[in-house]
Amino acid sequence: MRNGPGITYDISQQIDQGSQYQVLEEKHDWKHIILDNGQSGWIPNWLANDSLANNEEEAKAGTGFIATVLSDQVNVYQDDSTNSQVIGQANDNEKYNILYQSGDMINIQYKDDIGWIPQNQIEITPGVITQAPGRQQTKEEKAATDAFLANYDASVTATAAGVHIRSQASNDSEIIYKGQIHEKFAYLGQEGAYYHVKAQDGTEGYLANWLAESDSTAMEDKAKSLANTSTIKGKTIVLDPGHGGSDPGAIRGDKQEKNVTLKTAQVVKGLLEDYGVNVLMTREDDTFVDLAPRADIYNQAQADAFISLHYDAAEETTVSGTTVYYYDDASIPLSENVQAQLMEKMPLASNGTRFGNFQVIRDSKPPAILIELGYMSNPNDVKAFSQDEYYQKVAQSILNALIINYQE
Template sequence: MKTKTYIAGILTAALLTSSGFSIQPVYGQSNSDITVNTEVINVREGPALSFPVVEEVYRGSTYQVVSEENDWLEIKLGENKSGWIAGYLVADHAERAKRLEKATVTSDHVRIRKGPGTTFEETGYINSGTEISILDRDNNWIHFKNETISGWISADFIQAGRTENKVTNVQPVKATGIALTNNLNVRASASKDGRVIGKLKKDATISFEDIQGEWGKITLNGESGWVNTSFIAIDGEEKATVTASELVVRKFATTDGEIIATVHQGDSFTILQERNDMAKIQYESGKTGWVATRYLQQPGKSVQTVPIKEEKPTSSTIVILRDGTSLRSGPDTNTTLLARANKGETFSVLGVENDWYKIQLAEQTAYVAGWLVSTDGQAQQSKQSGIEKNLAGKVIVLDPGHGGSDPGTIGVGGTMEKDLTLRTARMLQAKLEQAGANVILTRSLDAYITLPARVGISQLNAADAYISIHYDATEDTRINGFTTYYYHSYQMPLAKVLDDALSSSLKINNRGYRFGDYHVLRENDQNAVLLELGYLSNPIEEVKITSGSYQEKVTTAIHNGLMTFFK
C-alpha cells in the first residue's frame, strides 16, 4: 500500500464493557448559531442517517451548535437536550454542500426510494445525465440530493464525478432492430426530456451504434440521436440460449433486484447490454430485464455453468436448520423463490443436485441449499453442509479499515477506501452469520477508531479470527492485485488459507501472503490477518473491485477460506 497513516483528527475513547468496546467520540466545540433553511429537518440521536429521529425542527428556527463531526452538527434543543442534523440543510453551512461527492445518473427512469432497498416506498424517478450530490452510502445504495429532489437510488445507476468525466463499466453494444410503433421520437439526448430531432415510422429498420440503459444511439439524416428501446424489436445479433431449467429476469442488474419475469431452458435472446455478471435481454416485445450471464450459452463461448450432477438418494428426509430458509424452483440462488421454511421443519428428499436437495412440497417440488439443512437417513450429504458447520459459534472480528476523519486511500475515480472497506465487511458479516458465526465489527458506521481500540476488540472478545479489511494504493498506477499479511508465525496458517481461497476465486493478480509490520497484527494475540483486496490507484482495477460482482466474489472467498481454516 502507499503509506497509510491513521489520522487522529478526531479522538475516540474505547470503553471496556462485558460485551466489548463502546466507542464514544470526542468532538470539537463550537459556539456558532445556525438557521434552518429547509421546511423541516429531522434531528437524530447521532451524526449519521442510521441514528433514530428524536425531534423535528422547522424553517427559520435558530439553534446553537455545540459540536461538529464531518457534515453533521450537534445542536442544543433545550437545557439538557441536544441532537444531530445534516449541516448541508442549514443556511450558515451551505458551503458544506459544495464539498459533497458529486455523481451523475447513467440510466433513465431510475426509481427513487425513501430508504436503502427495494422494500422502501418509491417517491419518484430520476433520469440519465442528472448530476447529484452523495449524502450517504449503505451497501449498494446511495442517499443523494440535487436542487429539486432527494432520496435513495441504486449505486448501479450512477457514475462518480461530473458528466464530462463519466466512465462506466457498461460495454457498448451494437445491434439492429425494427420500430414497433409509428412516429417514434428520435431525441438529441438519452432522456424523455431530450429535444426531438426527428421521427421513425413503424417497421423502420434501425442500426444502433450503442445501447445505454433504455436508450439506443442512432444516426438520422446525418445527426446523432437516441430512441427508446422499449419501442424497438431488437434483432441482428447472435442469440444467447438459456441453460437453466428456469431463470429469473430482474428489473435491475443486481442479484437482489426485483423479479419481473421468468424464462426457461432453450429460450434464446439477444443480449442488449452486459454489466458485472448480468445480461440485459428483451424477454417480451417492448419488455427488457436482466439475467445472470452464467446461465446463458453464447455462440463461440463455452457454457459458464457447472453441469448438474443428479444422484438418486435412498429414502430419507432433511431438517431445516434456520427460520426463513428459502425453497426455490431450481438448484441455485438465482432461481424463483417458491416458499420459506422454518427451523425444525422436515421434507422428503427426491434427489441431490450438486449442493442442493430436491424436496417434495404439498403441490410441487422445490430445492433447498444443502448447507442450510441436516439429513436424517441415507441421503447423500451436500458438499458444503459439513464444512459450513465449522463456522458455527466461532467469534470473528471484522475490522473495516479507516473511517470518520481518516478516509484511507482515495481512488483515481473518487472511491474512498473507508466506504469500500465497510461495504465489504457488512457483506461478509451477513454470510458468516448465516453460517452461525458470531461476528463483531470494529465499526459499523463511518467513525474513526484508534488502532489500540481495534486490537482491544479482538483481544477482549477472544476472537477466533480477526480480519482487517483494506484496499491498496501506490504512485505507480499500473500495479494491481491483492495481498495477504500476517506478523506472528501463529498467524501465518490463516493468512495462507485465505490467500489460497482468494486466489482460486478472484481474477486479479495474487501478490501472495507475506510478513507485514502492522499494529493490528503486531499487537494482536489472536489469529489475525490484514487483507489488501485490490489497488484503488489503478483506474482499471478500481472499477473492478468496486463492482457488486467483485464484492460478492471476494466475500464468498473469505467465507469459504474461514470454513476451511476451522475444519
C-alpha cells in the first residue's frame, strides 16, 4: 500500500491477501482505501479483490505492461539515459506498450520506433495495446528473404517495430540500422544480452534479445558437438536452492521463492545425474541453511562448481528476465556459458552476466555462480516458471553449459 496513486509513491505498509477495506476513491487505475484498523493508502486495481496469482483481470489483460504518461511534453530518449538524444515527446494519458526496464528507464514501443522514458513519468498497469500487424512482405520480398537466410544456420525475428541494430552490444552504442516488426535477420551469435545479427542489406550489428526471438539452436548444437570430449562425467557439482525454512525469499501470492528454487534444483539434479554428474545439495527439503554453511558444504567437498539458484524480485512489476552473477574472474567463463544457454532456451529475456557481491559465491572457490531465473514480482515471469517445462529448460541450459565448460 502506497502514499499515493502510483508506484513512484513511497510504500506505507504491506497488507495481506484477503485483507478487507473500503474504497474512498479511484484515480489512475489505483484505489484509495481504508483498512479495518483505520489506516488508509493506495493500492493498484490489478492487485485488488483477488490473489496475486489468480487475478482474472490481470489474465484478461494479456502478458505485458502498459505505460500511461502522467503529464504533458515528457521526453522520450533514444537510449536508456536522459543524457541521450531526445527522439520525441509523450503527453498526458498517452499509452505505450512496455518492452523492457533498465534501472529507472522504461523501454517502450514509441510509434514506429523504440524509445526510453523515465519511470517516474509514467504509471504502469498490466495489459497489451494491440499493434498494427506491420506491412506484409510481397512474394518477391519473401523469396529474397528466404534466399538470404538459406546461407545461415539460424535466424532472429524482430518482435517490435523500429528495433535498433547497434554497432556494439550495449544500449548506448551507435544505431546503425532500424528494423521492422517481424523482420528476419541472420543469426551470427550472441554477446551478452544481445544477438549478433546480419540484415539482408549486409549490415551487421547487435539486437537486444528482449526485442527479438531466435530460432537458433547454436548453443544446443555446440553442447552436443562437445559432449564426446567433455569431462563432465564424474564431476561434483553443488546446487544451492536459495532460502528455505523460516526464510521464504521473495513471495507472490501463494508462491514462495524457497519452494520454487528447491523444485528447480531437484529437476537440475535429476538431469545432471543422468549424465554421470555427482550432485550435492545445500538443502534437500524446506529447511533453513545459513549462508556461510552453504559455501562450506561446497568448499569442504572440494567440488568442481557451485551453482546457487534464485528467483528475483523488484518494486517495479515490469522488471523481468534471467541474470547470472559471478564474484571471481575465474567464474566468468561458466557464468557466460550458462547465460548463453539461458538466452537461447528460456522464454524470458536475458539480462546478461554481472558481478555480484553475494556471500555464497564470494565465500566459495571458483567457479561459483548465482543465477536469478526470473522475477517473483512480475506476473508474466511467474506464469512462465509455473510451468514444468520451464524447469526442464533451466536444467538443460545448466547441463549444456557444464558440458562446454569441462573439456578434455
